[in-house]
Amino acid sequence: MSNELTYYERQKLEWLLRTSQSLRQIANLMRRTHSALSKEINKNADGNRKKYRADIAQSKSETRKHKQRRGKLDKYPKLKEYVEDKLLEDWSPEQIAGRLQVAPPPEIIGLNISHESIYYYVYEKADRYKKLYKHLRTNRKKRKRVGCRKSKKTTIPSRISIHERPEVINEKIRYGDWESDTVEFQRKKNNPYLSVQYERKSQLVRIHKVPNKTAEETKNALLQTAESVPRELFKTITFDNGSEGAKHLELKDYVLDIETYFCDPFSSWQKGGVENMNKLIRQYLPRNINMLEISDRQILLIQERLNSRPRKGLNYLTPNEVINQVVPD
Numbered sequence: 001m002s003n004e005l006t007y008y009e010r011q012k013l014e015w016l017l018r019t020s021q022s023l024r025q026i027a028n029l030m031r032r033t034h035s036a037l038s039k040e041i042n043k044n045a046d047g048n049r050k051k052y053r054a055d056i057a058q059s060k061s062e063t064r065k066h067k068q069r070r071g072k073l074d075k076y077p078k079l080k081e082y083v084e085d086k087l088l089e090d091w092s093p094e095q096i097a098g099r100l101q102v103a104p105p106p107e108i109i110g111l112n113i114s115h116e117s118i119y120y121y122v123y124e125k126a127d128r129y130k131k132l133y134k135h136l137r138t139n140r141k142k143r144k145r146v147g148c149r150k151s152k153k154t155t156i157p158s159r160i161s162i163h164e165r166p167e168v169i170n171e172k173i174r175y176g177d178w179e180s181d182t183v184e185f186q187r188k189k190n191n192p193y194l195s196v197q198y199e200r201k202s203q204l205v206r207i208h209k210v211p212n213k214t215a216e217e218t219k220n221a222l223l224q225t226a227e228s229v230p231r232e233l234f235k236t237i238t239f240d241n242g243s244e245g246a247k248h249l250e251l252k253d254y255v256l257d258i259e260t261y262f263c264d265p266f267s268s269w270q271k272g273g274v275e276n277m278n279k280l281i282r283q284y285l286p287r288n289i290n291m292l293e294i295s296d297r298q299i300l301l302i303q304e305r306l307n308s309r310p311r312k313g314l315n316y317l318t319p320n321e322v323i324n325q326v327v328p329d
Helices: 009-017 023-030 034-045 054-068 077-088 091-100 114-125 215-227 248-254 267-284 295-307 321-328
Strands: 179-185 193-199 206-212 236-239 260-263
Touching: 009 023, 023 034, 034 054, 034 321, 077 091, 077 114, 077 260, 077 321, 114 267, 179 267, 193 215, 193 267, 206 215, 206 248, 215 248, 236 267, 248 260, 248 295, 267 295, 295 321
Parallel strands: 179 236, 236 260
Antiparallel strands: 179 193, 193 206
């Protein structure tokens, strides 16, 4: 018989401890030794039989087992080195786990690890001085869910609803369909913004620093994005209802055959690709940063770092790898 009590035995022990029987009598009834029950109470109730609770004892026991169990990263130093290196390159645990499945380095072929195990390692097992959590998207010490921003309702001329957008865009069948948004920072005098464009199928991103969030500056940023890719890779743009998209009609004159679409009010989730990209950008440029101190060169480096990270939706290829397969040499 195992020295470790089962949960059923712990429940039985909790009930018997509330009677007037001695611990030796309880041990005889449970067919356990007196010392085994004494250790159980000392470990999980600080030696006080009146405070013993089966559910709490079970939880403490499982926690101790988990801490004693060696994880895969402890068993395989090369795998641990790979995971830490990619974390330091700002890859997410999901990206690391996925890349290991499709393109593992020769020295760790056959070794896989789940993204949850990597998260556990970052928060519970890694050396504290490394502060690997700082390389995760949210830069938080603990994982938690955050809500999405809501866009402001704005009247836009000749606005075409996202519900009229062709299925070829909705299903991400082709390249060249973009989403656009503005990233804001702390309210300081003359503090710039970011105009962000995201290609839906390849997940390619373009980031431009703009002095304000006017429609004119957004239009100029979109033109720069259009000029950065071949003509066939710029077909449509989807906006939310912010005033930044108010000059969308002018884009149709600058870029032939382009179509523009707009999300429903307070439904920025309808262009979730660029919204998620904004969160990735926050890892490098948090809301409280002074954008006046950030150069265009730094913005470009962040852009290309994001374009060089593998994505689950791309079978763990990077956006740059995908787009390079599409663009002719």
